[in-house]
Amino acid sequence: MREDILETKLEKLKNIREFGMEAYPEKCERSMTNREALERFGELSTEGQSDITLLGRVKSNRPMGGSTFAHIEDGTGKIQIFLNKRNMNEEKYKLFAKNIEIGDFVQVLGKLFLTKQNEKTLEVHDWKVLSKNIRPIPSEYFGLKDEEALLRKRYLDLMINIETRELFRKKNVFWQTIRGALMAENFLEVQTSVLEHTPGGADAQPFVTHYNALDQDFYLRISLELPLKRLLVGGYERVFEIGRVFRNEGMDRDHLQEFDHMEFYASYWDFQKGMEFCEKMYREIVEKVANGLVTEYEENKIDWSKKFPIIDYFTEFKKETGLDLNDELTVENLKKRADELKIKYEPGYSKGRMIDLLYKKTVRQKLIQPCFLVGHPLEVSPLAKLDPKNPKKTLRFQIVAGKSELCNAFSELNDPIDQKNRFLEQMKAREAGDAEAQMMDEDFVEALEYGMPPAFGFGMSERLFSFLMNKSIRETVIFPSMRNFVLHAETGK
Numbered sequence: 001m002r003e004d005i006l007e008t009k010l011e012k013l014k015n016i017r018e019f020g021m022e023a024y025p026e027k028c029e030r031s032m033t034n035r036e037a038l039e040r041f042g043e044l045s046t047e048g049q050s051d052i053t054l055l056g057r058v059k060s061n062r063p064m065g066g067s068t069f070a071h072i073e074d075g076t077g078k079i080q081i082f083l084n085k086r087n088m089n090e091e092k093y094k095l096f097a098k099n100i101e102i103g104d105f106v107q108v109l110g111k112l113f114l115t116k117q118n119e120k121t122l123e124v125h126d127w128k129v130l131s132k133n134i135r136p137i138p139s140e141y142f143g144l145k146d147e148e149a150l151l152r153k154r155y156l157d158l159m160i161n162i163e164t165r166e167l168f169r170k171k172n173v174f175w176q177t178i179r180g181a182l183m184a185e186n187f188l189e190v191q192t193s194v195l196e197h198t199p200g201g202a203d204a205q206p207f208v209t210h211y212n213a214l215d216q217d218f219y220l221r222i223s224l225e226l227p228l229k230r231l232l233v234g235g236y237e238r239v240f241e242i243g244r245v246f247r248n249e250g251m252d253r254d255h256l257q258e259f260d261h262m263e264f265y266a267s268y269w270d271f272q273k274g275m276e277f278c279e280k281m282y283r284e285i286v287e288k289v290a291n292g293l294v295t296e297y298e299e300n301k302i303d304w305s306k307k308f309p310i311i312d313y314f315t316e317f318k319k320e321t322g323l324d325l326n327d328e329l330t331v332e333n334l335k336k337r338a339d340e341l342k343i344k345y346e347p348g349y350s351k352g353r354m355i356d357l358l359y360k361k362t363v364r365q366k367l368i369q370p371c372f373l374v375g376h377p378l379e380v381s382p383l384a385k386l387d388p389k390n391p392k393k394t395l396r397f398q399i400v401a402g403k404s405e406l407c408n409a410f411s412e413l414n415d416p417i418d419q420k421n422r423f424l425e426q427m428k429a430r431e432a433g434d435a436e437a438q439m440m441d442e443d444f445v446e447a448l449e450y451g452m453p454p455a456f457g458f459g460m461s462e463r464l465f466s467f468l469m470n471k472s473i474r475e476t477v478i479f480p481s482m483r484n485f486v487l488h489a490e491t492g493k
Contacts, residue, residue: 009134012099016129019095023132028107029053035076037112041120045112054079054122055107055130057159063097069121072106080121081108088125096127103137103159105130151474152482167469168478170289174465175242175260177288181281182264187238192227194220194244200444201225201383201459203436204247207257220246224263225383225457226444229412232267233452240264245461249436253472254404254463257481261461269456271395271411275372278409278458279308282370282399289468296470297402300368311367311400313359313375314393320362325355325377326392334358348433352379370401382422382438383457384410404467409458416448 016023031052037044044052056072056079067084085093100106110124138160150157150164157164179189197216199206201223211218224241231239245261266274286293286304293305314325321337323329334354338345343361345354355377367373375387376396384394396410413419423445429437466473474480 005136006134009101009136012101013132013134015099016095016132019091021095021129023129025128025130028055028130030055030074030107033076034072034074034079037079037122038077038120041112041114045114045120049111051109051111051125052122053107053109054081056105058100058102058104058106061100061102066093068093068097070100072108080115080119081110081124082113082115082121083124083127087123088127092127100129101133101137103133103135147475148482151480154479167471167476170469171462171465171476174285174289174462174468175262177285178262178281179242181284182238182240185238185266185277187240187264187266188236190228190231190239190241191243192221192224192241194246196221196227198439198441198443199223200438200441202245202247203438204249205435207246207248222247223459224261225459226441228263228265229452229455229457230444230447232265232412232455233447233450237267237453238264251474254466256473256477259461259463259473259477261459263457263459265412265455265457267453267455270454271397271456274409274411274456274458275397278399278407279372282406282464285464286468289465295468297404297467298470300402302369302401304370306369308370308372308399310372310374313363313373313377316363316366316373317355317359320366321358323358326390346433350379350429350432350434350437352377352429353434353436356380364400364403364405367400368402370399372397373400381410382426383413383419385413386418402467404463406464406467407458407460409456412452412455412457414448414452414454416445419448420445 013023031054032040034054034056037052037054043049054072054074056074059071059073059078061070062068066086067082070081070083071078072081083093083096107128107130108122108124109126110122113121113123115121138156183189195209195211195218197218199219199222202225204222206219206222208217208219210216222245224243224245228239228241240262242260242262244258246258248257249255251257283293283304286295293303295302295304318324321341323333323337329351331349331351331354334351335345338354338358341358341361343357345357349357374397375393376384378386378392378394381394381396384396387393387395394410396408398405398409399407413422423438423440426438427440430439462476463473466476469476
């Protein structure tokens with residue numbers, strides 16, 4: 001901020017205080033919101049009505065000699081106000097005209113009337129400042145346009161862009177709809193620990209932190225899955241959690257290092273029951289958030305109104321890659337095919353990682369309209385039950401649309417011996433260099449040894465919301481993590 005602008009603003013702050021007005025008072029008054037004043041204009045503007053008190057941030061200010069038109073905005077809307085030195089204390093009028101600017105918060109008292117331009121307006125008889133800004137507010141029309149700057153200073157984005165404020169109101173509707181759908185099915189909402197000894201429930205690299213009181217390193221959770229399934233062991237039948245998870249991975253349109261996630265687990269639900277519930281819940285979410293069942297994502301129109309078709313992973317994989325997952329494929333077979341398709345991969349990738357990579361670069365690119373992708377291979381599903389008809393497949397599905405995976409769900413593996421063996425296979429992949437392979441969780445295996453009922457589990461993140469809004473996930477997080485640019489005094493870098 002330029003020094004002369006700061007000096008001017010500080011001078012106006014000084015003028016307000018020298019007048020005897022508190023620039024940052026603790027208490028304020030309000031008869032009604034701006035929206036209520038506009039909606040009740042007919043009754044409130046009749047002759048003989050009492051003054052009303054409104055408040056808000058100044059959004060425009062046009063002094064014209066002895067009178068001033070301005071707009072103030074509260075959380076419900078914007079209303080015009082009119083000040084004239086003949087209708088109020090002249091010195092107080094001059095204080096407003098010369099020292100109040102866009103961005104200041106004020107409280108105004110007066111009567112409603114209709115201007116010659118037919119705009120509902122409050123004629124101000126008295127006012128006071130509620131908060132004086134000392135930094136210039138970007139213009140709604142010519143201010144911040146750079147996306148990085150808007151994300152870094154989200155409070156300015158919210159201040160000047162009503163569309164951004166509306167976006168996060170919709171996000172509230174999104175989570176409340178999910179919560180309501182689960183509560184209607186008698187799910188219990190719980191909160192589990194963010195810090196874990198062993199991260200699990202997803203293929204992701206965790207963040208590490210040190211717990212001083214226990215003098216041990218802990219991990220920030222990458223999933224909600226394993227603690228919630230322990231609750232099924234303990235006797236709860238239906239549980240869910242909406243909470244923040246952390247994955248120390250790359251950042252792109254669909255991925256962020258910390259994000260809100262929801263998982264639910266239902267004892268005694270089978271795969272089919274889970275699919276039926278999820279399809280119904282997704283339609284309810286889409287309709288309430290998007291006000292209809294057709295949305296846009298990138299260049300595609302997505303129609304959520306039709307029954308989701310079932311797409312078989314093995315069938316589509318063979319069609320797109322020429323490889324049959326029922327065969328005894330090796331890592332070398334998969335890497336050779338990736339080379340032929342010019343798909344890049346890391347040298348240390350395991351068989352499961354290679355299968356997943358080939359699927360994402362081929363099969364998933366063809367899945368535009370909402371569908372259930374079912375029957376994932378065992379190698380990429382360490383926590384799902386085996387398909388009794390084909391031990392190479394698991395009872396797992398993902399809802400996929402617009403080439404994006406919008407959930408992960410499966411019939412939960414509750415065989416402790418099978419689960420331990422799968423963890424051991426994951427640990428081999430870690431030792432071979434796969435940093436995202438899952439760790440052995442001995443305590444979870446022990447919990448399964450006490451017995452967990454057959455159950456269906458489901459997980460989804462706020463990626464679905466960003467998909468419905470046709471935005472990157474970073475744009476739909478209020479305060480996304482950003483690189484911190486700090487100027488070091490010694491180096492100037």
